Amino acid sequence: MSTTEPDALLGPADIRELAAALGVRPTKQRGQNFVIDANTVRRIVRTADVRPDDVVVEVGPGLGSLTLALLEAADRVVAVEIDDVLAGALPATVTARMPERADRFTLVHSDAMQVRELPGPPPTALVANLPYNVAVPVLLTMLDRFPTIERTLVMVQAEVADRLAARPGNKVYGVPSVKANWYTDVKRAGSIGRKVFWPAPNVDSGLVSLVRRAEPVATTATKAEVFAVVDAAFAQRRKTLRAALSGWAGSAPAAEAALVAAGISPQARGEALTVEEFAAIAENKPAGDKPAENRPAENQPAGDLPAADEPAGSAE
16 A cells, blocks of 8 residues: 555645636536535545555546545556546546656546447456446446446435445335346445535435346346336336236236246236346246337446436536
8 A cells, every 4th residue: 555645635725726727627527517526525535445455447527636536545547538528637636636646547538438448457356436327227337347346335316326226125126226236236335425526516425335136146147138127017017017018028927927037926026026037037038029219239338317317417
C-alpha cells in the first residue's frame, strides 16, 4: 500500500479549481456530480475492502476523487471515462498529486458499455461512483464481461441501491435484483448524503456490495434463457406468472405447464421468486420454436431497467 501525503486527495477547492481550469460544468445528461469529500472516498475504499494486490476498475472517474483514494490502496487502477475533457485531464491529475503511483494508473477513454477488454492484468475488483442514469446496465455489463471481478462496490441512487439489494417478497424486488443475483451475492453497504457532492444532487445515494458467487447458479439453462424469463415476469409484475409468462411460453397453458414442472405455483408472481426459481422455469420451457425476442444475445446482458425505473440523477 502506498503512503501518500494527506493533501494528495481532492477537496472542495481542488475540485472547483480543476473544473474551472478545464472549463467543465457538470452535466445532468451524463449524471455528473463530483465527490468533494476525501473522507467519503476513503470510506468507499474501506467498505470495498480494496487490498494491496487488487487490480481495480473504476467507471466514471470524473475529476479523480475516488481514483486517487483507490490508488492509495490498490496495486493498480484502470479508469474508464467517456467524457473527452475529463479523460484527457485525469492522467495529469494523478501524476501531479500522486507521482509515485502514476505508473500504476491506466486511463481507458471509452463508453463502459462498449468496453470488452481492459489493459494489464485482469481486474479483481470494481469500485465506482456510477452515473445514476445508466447504473444498472453498466454494472451488469461489467460483471458479465469481466468474470475475474470478485468484489464490487458501487455508489448509486438510493432507490437503485434498494432495488439491487432487495430480496424476494420486497416491493422493490425486480429485474435488477434478480440479474445482480445471477452473478453475485448482493447487500446494502451504507448510505451517502448529498453534501459530499458538487453540485449537490436532489437524491440520496447508497452503497451496494456485490461479491461474486463462489458457485454459479446451478442450472442447465443459459443466462440468456433465464434473463428472458425474468424480463417476461416483471414486464407485467401485477399478473400471475401463468399470465405474465404466456407470451414467453407461447400460451397460458404452456406457461402453467412450465411452472408446474419447475415446482412453482402458476398463481405466484415474479416478485416472490429467487434467481434459482427463475432458472428452473427456464429449464422447463416447452419445446418448440423460441422467438428471437425471448432470446437476448449472450453478449448483451439484459440489464436495462424499464424506462420508468431508470433514475435520472448523478454520479462522479
